Amino acid sequence: MEEKIMELLSEEYPDIDFAASDSLVDDGILDSLTITGIIATLSMEFGIVIPYEEIIEENFNSIAGLARMVEKLQ
Amino acid sequence: MNFTDYLFFPVFAAVIIVYFVVPQKKRWIVLLAASIVFFLTWSLEMFPFALFAAFVAWIAARKIEKRYEALNAYTKKQKKAVTKKQTDLTQETKKKCRHILWIAAAVILFMLIYSKIQYVMADIPVLSGIVALLSDLYCTVSRFFEKIPILSYFASDTAAQEGGQFSFLVPLGISYYTLSLVGYLADVYWRKERAERNFGKLLLYALYFPKILEGPIAKHRNIAQQLNEGGNFDYTRLCHGLQRMLWGYFKKLVIADRISLLVTEVYGNYTEYFGTVLFVATVAGAVQLYCDFSGCMDIALGISEVFGIELEENFRRPFFSESAAEFWRRWHITMGVWFKDYIYMPLAVSPKLIRAAGTVKKRAGKRAGKNFMTIVPLAVVWFLTGLWHGTGMNYIVWGIYWGALIILSSVLEPELKKLTKLLHINTESSGYRRFRCIRTFLLFCVSRVITIPGNLHATAEIFRRILFHFSPWEFFDGTLYTIGLDRPDFLLALLTLFILYLVGKKQEQGIAIRQKVDSLFLVWRWLIYLAAIFAVLIFGIYGAGYDASAFVYMNY
Numbered sequence: 001m002e003e004k005i006m007e008l009l010s011e012e013y014p015d016i017d018f019a020a021s022d023s024l025v026d027d028g029i030l031d032s033l034t035i036t037g038i039i040a041t042l043s044m045e046f047g048i049v050i051p052y053e054e055i056i057e058e059n060f061n062s063i064a065g066l067a068r069m070v071e072k073l074q
Numbered sequence: 075m076n077f078t079d080y081l082f083f084p085v086f087a088a089v090i091i092v093y094f095v096v097p098q099k100k101r102w103i104v105l106l107a108a109s110i111v112f113f114l115t116w117s118l119e120m121f122p123f124a125l126f127a128a129f130v131a132w133i134a135a136r137k138i139e140k141r142y143e144a145l146n147a148y149t150k151k152q153k154k155a156v157t158k159k160q161t162d163l164t165q166e167t168k169k170k171c172r173h174i175l176w177i178a179a180a181v182i183l184f185m186l187i188y189s190k191i192q193y194v195m196a197d198i199p200v201l202s203g204i205v206a207l208l209s210d211l212y213c214t215v216s217r218f219f220e221k222i223p224i225l226s227y228f229a230s231d232t233a234a235q236e237g238g239q240f241s242f243l244v245p246l247g248i249s250y251y252t253l254s255l256v257g258y259l260a261d262v263y264w265r266k267e268r269a270e271r272n273f274g275k276l277l278l279y280a281l282y283f284p285k286i287l288e289g290p291i292a293k294h295r296n297i298a299q300q301l302n303e304g305g306n307f308d309y310t311r312l313c314h315g316l317q318r319m320l321w322g323y324f325k326k327l328v329i330a331d332r333i334s335l336l337v338t339e340v341y342g343n344y345t346e347y348f349g350t351v352l353f354v355a356t357v358a359g360a361v362q363l364y365c366d367f368s369g370c371m372d373i374a375l376g377i378s379e380v381f382g383i384e385l386e387e388n389f390r391r392p393f394f395s396e397s398a399a400e401f402w403r404r405w406h407i408t409m410g411v412w413f414k415d416y417i418y419m420p421l422a423v424s425p426k427l428i429r430a431a432g433t434v435k436k437r438a439g440k441r442a443g444k445n446f447m448t449i450v451p452l453a454v455v456w457f458l459t460g461l462w463h464g465t466g467m468n469y470i471v472w473g474i475y476w477g478a479l480i481i482l483s484s485v486l487e488p489e490l491k492k493l494t495k496l497l498h499i500n501t502e503s504s505g506y507r508r509f510r511c512i513r514t515f516l517l518f519c520v521s522r523v524i525t526i527p528g529n530l531h532a533t534a535e536i537f538r539r540i541l542f543h544f545s546p547w548e549f550f551d552g553t554l555y556t557i558g559l560d561r562p563d564f565l566l567a568l569l570t571l572f573i574l575y576l577v578g579k580k581q582e583q584g585i586a587i588r589q590k591v592d593s594l595f596l597v598w599r600w601l602i603y604l605a606a607i608f609a610v611l612i613f614g615i616y617g618a619g620y621d622a623s624a625f626v627y628m629n630y
Contacts, residue, residue: 036448040443040447043425044428052264052423
C-alpha cells in the first residue's frame with residue numbers, strides 16, 4: 001500500500017519529496033491545498049470516503065500514516 | 075471598558091493579585107468573574123445573549139457526546155464483526171449529532187448573522203417585521219436591566235439615547251465568541267475533543283476577557299486546560315507579559331492613533347485631495363490597521379501571559395509576506411485557521427465535491443480536476459470572509475478580490491514559474507524577494523481602498539485620483555504636513571514606523587527581542603522600559619477626557 005501511495009502522490013506532486021520527513025504537515029511541507037488534493041487523489045483512486053474526523057496531522061504526516069488510514073477506510 | 079481605558083489598569087492589577095492569591099484550582103473562577111465584569115462594563119444588554127449562546131453550545135456538545143458514548147457502548151458489546159444494524163446505528167447517530175450541531179450552530183450564529191444583515195433586512199418589507207420584533211425584544215431586555223440598580227451602573231445608555239429605538243449595532247466581540255463556540259461544537263461533533271462538563275468553564279472559554287475584544291479566535295482544546303488549571307506565578311512571565319502589553323500600547327497609541335489622524339482627514343474629504351496625498355493616506359491606512367489590530371493582539375496576549383495562559387498568535391509580521399496566500403497565513407491568523415478548519419476543509423473533502431472533481435477530471439483532464447478542487451472551496455471561503463467583514467457591496471468585492479488573487483496564483487503557478495524562467499529571474503535573489511514583499515503590500519493597500527471609503531463609487535474615484543492626478547511635487551512642498559499631522563508629528567510617525575520595521579526585521583531573522591532585552595544590564599533594561607512607557611504617555615494620541623480611540627477590529 002505504501003509503495004502504491006508513494007508512486008501515486010509523487011506523480012501528482014513531483015516537487016514534493018514525500019520520503020523526506022515523517023512530519024510532513026508539522027514541517028509545513030504539506031499546506032491545506034496539497035492536503036485537499038491528496039484527499040481527492042486517494043478518494044478517487046481507492047474509491048473511499050475520507051471522513052473529516054480522519055483529517056488529522058497524524059494521518060498526513062507520512063506515507064505510512066496515509067497508508068494506515070486508507071487501509072482502515074477500505 | 076477596553077484595554078485603553080484608564081480604569082482598566084487598576085482593575086487589571088486587582089485581578090492579578092486576586093488570581094494569584096486564591097488557590098490554583100479556583101483561579102478559573104477569578105478569570106470568569108473578571109471576564110463577566112469586563113463584558114458587562116462594555117455591553118450589558120448583550121450579556122444575556124452571550125450567556126445564552128454559551129448555554130446552547132454547552133447543552134448541544136453534551137448531547138452530541140452522549141450519543142457518541144451510547145454508540146461506543148453498543149459497539150463494545152458486539153462481539154462479532156461489524157453488523158448491518160451497527161452500521162445503521164452509526165449512520166443514525168451521526169445524522170442525529172449533525173442535526174444537533176446544525177441547530178445549535180444556527181442559533182449561535184444567528185446573533186452574528188443578524189448583527190450583520192439587520193440593515194439589509196430592514197429594507198425588505200417582508201423581513202422588516204422580523205427586525206421590528208427583535209428590536210422590541212432587545213429594548214425590553216435593555217429596559218429590564220436598567221431597572222436593576224446594580225446592573226444599571228454598568229448599562230450602556232444606548233437604548234435610552236435612542237429613545238427606545240433599536241440600536242443593536244455590533245456588540246462586543248460577537249464574531250469572536252460566536253465563532254469560537256461554533257468551532258468548539260464542530261470539534262466535539264468531529265470527535266476532535268471532549269465536551270466540557272462544567273458550564274462555568276465553557277463560559278470562561280467564550281468570554282475570556284483578553285480575547286473578547288478582537289480575538290484571537292482561540293480553539294477550546296488549545297486553551298481550556300490552561301484556563302481551567304490556572305497558571306503559577308512566574309516573575310519572568312509577568313515581566314514578559316507586561317513588556318508585550320507595552321509594545322502593544324506603543325503600536326496602538328503612538329503609531330496607529332497618530333497615523334489615523336491623517337487617514338481620517340484624507341479619506342473623510344477625499345474629493346479635496348489628489349493622487350499623492352491619497353496614495354500616502356492609503357499606505358498610512360494599511361499600516362494604521364496593522365498597528366491597531368496587532369497592537370490590540372500584543373496587549374491581549376501580554377495580559378494572558380501574565381496569567382500563564384498562552385493564546386495563539388494572530389499576526390506574524392504580514393508585511394514581510396511575498397504572496398497574497400502567505401499574507402493571509404500571517405495576517406489575522408486565527409480567523410484564517412477558523413475558515414480553513416470549519417469551512418474550507420469540510421467542503422474540500424466532501425464526497426460530493428470530490429465526485430464532481432472526478433467528473434471534471436474525466437472530461438477535461440487532470441489539471442482541470444485539480445483546479446476545480448482548488449477554485450470551488452476557496453471561492454466559497456473568500457466570499458464568506460468578505461461577508462464576515464461587512465455586508466456592503468464593497469466587502470463582497472473585497473472578498474472576490476482576495477479570492478481571485480489567491481486562486482489565480484495557485485492555478486497559474488506552472489505558467490508563472492515558466493515566465494520567471496523565461497525572463498531569467500533569480501527567484502532566490504534578495505532584490506526579487508523584496509519586490510514580492512512590496513507587491514504584496516501594495517495589493518493589500520488596494521484592498522484597503524476597496525473597504526475604507528465605505529462605497530464603491532468613492533473607491534473608484536480614489537483610484538482615479540491616485541492614477542491620473544498624481545502630483546509628485548506634493549512629496550516635497552510641505553503639503554503632507556498640513557493634513558491631520560504637522561511636521562513634527564509626521565516625522566515622529568516615520569521614526570516610529572522605522573522602529574517597527576527594525577523590530578520586525580530582527581524577528582524575521584529569528585532574533586527574539588524580549589530575550590535580548592532580558593540579557594541587558596539592569597540599568598539599560600530599565601532605561602528601555604522607561605523610554606517605552608514615557609513614549610506611550612507623551613507621544614500617545616489621547617482624545618477628549620484622555621480616551622484613546624477604539625480598536626478598529628472591535629466592530630466585527
